[in-house]
Amino acid sequence: MRQYTPRRANKRWLDGDCPRGVLAIFDHPDSTDRYTVFYAEPIRVDGEVWIWYRGMSADPFSAKGISIAAEMRAHEAARFRYRVKHRAAKWSNLPEDVQAIVRRDLEEMETWPDD
Secondary structure, three states, X not given: OOOOXXXXXXXXXXXXXXXXXXXXXXXXXXXXXXXXXXXOOOEEEOOEEEEEEEEEOOOOXXXXXXXXXXXXXXXXXXXXXXXXXXXXXOHHHOOHHHHHHHHXXXXXHHOOXXX
16 A cells, blocks of 8 residues: 655745745634644554644744644645645745744654654
8 A cells, every 4th residue: 555645735835945844835814823834744643644734823932923733634634735725825925933933843853753
């Protein structure tokens, strides 16, 4: 059986110096957790595939900002991405703090033990 590999958004959205570990980016301007960033490395737990993501405000490091990490089953993440595809966002348009927290997440992911 083939291993599940999520499809990354195209280079139009993952532009500039976007890290390879970013799967897709969405912008929900009317939401408190405005930016949603999905990470490319799937997590496998007991035969299920999960996709890790972070929802955050424009200022995730602020005491009044929001930054929430969570996981979705791969099929739920695919459904979510399809539903909000019209809200795709460019990496180069993200605030610096949002880019910084994504880079930090990816650095931490490198230290996770392999299953």
